Amino acid sequence: MIGRKSLSHKSGSMEVISSRLKRSKGEVSSTTISKEGQDIKEMNSFLEIISLTDKSEAAKRNIRMENTYKMTPDKLFKPHEVEKVAERILKDSLGDSEYDALQCRSLSETLSSKILEEIQSLGYKRYKMVCVVSIGSLKNKPGMQFGSRCLWNKDTDYFISVKYSNASLFAVAMVYGLYFD
Incomplete structure (x- = not known):
């Protein structure tokens, strides 16, 4: 060398x-x-x-922006809108897919990204969105429980949970919308 x-x-x-x-x-x-x-x-x-x-x-x-002092968003998070988006994406993407353990990680990341992109187009400005998608096999009839705890403002912050399953797999998408003032 x-x-x-x-x-x-x-x-x-x-x-x-x-x-x-x-x-x-x-x-x-x-x-x-x-x-x-x-x-x-x-x-x-x-x-x-x-x-x-x-x-x-x-x-x-060194650009300084003036504070808006907005404590509430212009458009509130609407759980039913977000739920429809998540349901549609899970149904369209998974359809009659077979469970494949090797592809589930990348598939859940892809689905999460798709859901977030679609939700951002709904115009929720000043909201931080978090989406978690979990995919599992229905072989041997597994039992699963998902739980979360959050510290948030009950007037502006929301979450939704959507479930999808077919003969081979199940998917759970959880979306959290947190107002960022």
């Missing part, structure tokens, strides 16, 4: 990392540590180092 220090040189590894991270201001830079010519990034992506040392452009301009 010419001109490149590896992890075996413990004292020099921090110098290599810091030299790679020194870039022009405002630029995000990343690097991976190499070991004997192999790129560790391919084996373990958690070893990637990202430096966000400089402030963003908005922070540099």
Whole structure:
């Protein structure tokens, strides 16, 4: 290895990392540590180092927005609207799908993203939305209970829970709408 220090040189590894991270201001830079010519990034992506040392452009301009002092939203969270959206997306996406344990994680993330996108289009400004979708198998008739506890404002914050099942699987979508003042 010419001109490149590896992890075996413990004292020099921090110098290599810091030299790679020194870039022009405002630029995000990343690097991976190499070991004997192999790129560790391919084996373990958690070893990637990202430096966000400089402030963003908005922070540099130091823009101060005036407080609105709004304690209630312009449009209240309507659980029945959100429930219809979640039911439709679960029904359309899952239909007569078969349960596959390997695909459930990515499928639940995808469904959660779809539900959130659709809800955002309903115009709930100043609401933080959280959506959790769980998918499981109906094989051997499992018993499941979902529970949650929240500390919120009873006048502005809401949640909905939607269940869907077919012959092979079940899905539960929980959406929380929290007013952000």
